Amino acid sequence: MPNVNTLTLSGTGVAGVQIPQIGLGTWPHTGQASTDMVAMAIANGYRHIDTAQKYGNEDAVGKAVRASSVARDELFITTKLINRYFGEVAIVREGIEHSLQETGLDYIDLMLIHWPNPQLGNYVQTCASLAQLVETGLIRAWGVSNFKPAHVQAVADAGLAIPINQIQVDPLSGQPDYVAANAALDVVVGAYSPTGRDVNLSEFPALVQAAERHGKTPHQIVLRWHVQQGRIAVPRSAHAERQRENLDVFDFELSDAEITAINALDNGSRARLDADEYGH
Template sequence: MPNIDPLTLTGTGVAGVQIPQIGLGTWPHTGQESTDMVAMAIDNGYRHIDTAQKYGNEDAVGKAVRKASVPRDELFVTTKLTNEFFGDAATVRAGIEYSLRETGLDYLDLMLIHWPNPWLKNYVQTCASLAELVDTGLIRAWGVSNFTPEHLQAVAVAGLDIPINQIQVDPLAGQPDYLAANAQHGIIVSAYSPTGRDLTLSDFPALREAAERHGKTEHQIVLRWHVQQGRIAVPRSANAKRQRENLDVFDFELSDAEITAINALDDGSRARLDADEYGH
């Protein structure tokens, strides 16, 4: 099995939970296709699987985890809460129990708020409820997804320390101000779509040349760019070779100059969807 370095979560209600830095994204796969992809990933060395209520594949992911070739306590399962379950602790607990029924698991390692849905005016309360519910043992940790600096600040004002925020980060949409805001609050960033959407990475000399120097692929260079800067990355792949490559990013190190060159690819792009306007 490859050596997948973990990061340690801290924050309100979370004490020392370790999360593998490379996870498997599962959207939009569902049904047997999803189960097969997750089972293959676990056999290839993945220990972190990322799903969501909205994806409609918690059942398929759970089936693969339950029948996995490794014990449950060696796997880290992340899922995400929809706004149907926002609010007080009883409402949020119902959302957690929904995901437990769907996955068929006894506990979840990480429950994220999928989108802040600010027009509902209760994402701060939902954060507090999730933090409180860690003590039940139904979840080991909580966090958020798609929270902007303004949303993070509102939660901080309420006296809550968010452990992790999953946002879109890739070389073209580096969002350095968002990364800085998370760092200011001591929040670990998890990058979804970490290598970008519909990008031919070999088109970028900074990536192509780094790949040639290190004997890696451009995708591996980008994943190393994430993990070397302390981020989680959750690429999606149903290809066995690509899955193994995605995990093979811990045996080399990018130079400061290489990281600077990749950072310079940022073209000012934001996330594909605006968290102040989109949600579920």
């Protein structure tokens, strides 16, 4: 069955856009491998595909989307803007049109700023430009990625409401203060690397025990942990069985005690890359 569980995005220039809570991450796959992975995911029920200009696979993702028998308006495509296209409306529009050309699509559902690149001093202006460009129909919604609380606050101080901020969140790096800072401004949190990097989830009793109670895998428990707390999760998988498992997290509910136990796995670590120092 297709994944129909969605959240509603709102914010400056955006109202009522529905985003599926589980999406397919596509980095670092490119070329035919990426096309095959996305085509398999759509066949397995995915309706949200996450790509980026920096990934170098917008063309491969677009190829799979265009070839799919699923109607375009039933699919949700997220991509991300590199800093070459930061600034005033005309420059940001050029970036959107670049992604449209690469994907071969008529519109993008969600365009994120990939990194704030604060040294450039124009991420707030870029947010304003994206919000304004929603009215063109080239994008349905906008948002940001890798924005720290200070970056999110700077955008809010400019009178702009961010619809979504995609950051690294997983059980070991829960970044609760970052999550809370977004929640305080009604910014939906998207989680990339949602089950962690190079982590064996079966090593954590809190996950294993919850999996046994619910007849799921530890991986599914973590995705449910995200979904139940109102986040968007974009795990990557090129395996059919795992793809289907990733979507099969909407028929059970974690208890408050189970969520608390998973939250307790947080070791205080931050994202792998510092958004004040890294960007593109």
